[in-house]
Amino acid sequence: MSLLELPGRDAIGIRANNPGPFTLSGTNTWIYGREPAWLIDPGPALADHLDALSEEIDVRGGLGAVLLTHDHADHAEAVPELVRRFSPVPLAAARGRVSTLLADGDELGPFTVIATPGHSPDHLTYLAGGVAFTGDAILGIGSVFLAGQLAAYLAALKRLRALGPVLLAPGHGPVVRDPRAKLDEYLAHRAQREAALVAALAAGLRTRAELLEAAWPGVPGELREAAALTLAAHLEKLGAEGRLPAPLPSA
Ligand SMILES: [Zn+2]
Numbered sequence: 001m002s003l004l005e006l007p008g009r010d011a012i013g014i015r016a017n018n019p020g021p022f023t024l025s026g027t028n029t030w031i032y033g034r035e036p037a038w039l040i041d042p043g044p045a046l047a048d049h050l051d052a053l054s055e056e057i058d059v060r061g062g063l064g065a066v067l068l069t070h071d072h073a074d075h076a077e078a079v080p081e082l083v084r085r086f087s088p089v090p091l092a093a094a095r096g097r098v099s100t101l102l103a104d105g106d107e108l109g110p111f112t113v114i115a116t117p118g119h120s121p122d123h124l125t126y127l128a129g130g131v132a133f134t135g136d137a138i139l140g141i142g143s144v145f146l147a148g149q150l151a152a153y154l155a156a157l158k159r160l161r162a163l164g165p166v167l168l169a170p171g172h173g174p175v176v177r178d179p180r181a182k183l184d185e186y187l188a189h190r191a192q193r194e195a196a197l198v199a200a201l202a203a204g205l206r207t208r209a210e211l212l213e214a215a216w217p218g219v220p221g222e223l224r225e226a227a228a229l230t231l232a233a234h235l236e237k238l239g240a241e242g243r244l245p246a247p248l249p250s251a
Helices: 047-059 079-085 150-163 179-202 208-215 221-240
Strands: 002-005 011-015 028-032 037-040 063-067 091-093 111-115 124-128 131-135 167-170
Touching (some): 011 047, 028 131, 047 079, 111 150, 124 150, 131 150, 150 221, 167 179, 179 221, 208 221
Parallel strands (some): 037 063, 063 091, 131 167
Antiparallel strands (some): 002 011, 011 028, 124 131
């Protein structure tokens, strides 16, 4: 477990000990403010992680709400135990069995809610005090996998850039101190994948395996399935824009 600072903010990141190909060095749980504090993404249900969160919440004078960026297990598994410990604390997210259903533009405590679909359909980013808590929409290192809604995702990245956060507090990896550069990097990365995919289609490649090899060269085996999902999201976007050449790509 390690701690992350948000310079100039009364907030802390507590990283869970669940490293992996998708979680990098672990899931970051963020605790913001005090009396009450607000918690974003409880993370995995690991006893030492839950104890560290509880201790920090107690020091900060209680919990206003638990907020989820999205409901993947590495962010949400500890929800039941955390909610039990701090009952009757509200649970807020974009879907599921929650006490507060959130959507784009909502306000909760100090946060403004920004819908950032793509990694998952329910994905939200929370903005407070110039910090964007980005979950898996933007990571501290590397890129994210996208399960669909690529056009909406790119639009959300551009909106976020226009909102001008000073710091990004991601679900995995370090704090991003230059959000504009990171958002530009993410937009450029997606544009680069799209250009590679369009070139591969123009060269006559049509199977998903061929397209993956051409546009995601050297993707490690453990990330191949995620890259295939992202490929599908790119194909869906090109299709919606009428940019898929005949014959259409096959499985
Ligand atoms: Zn995650």
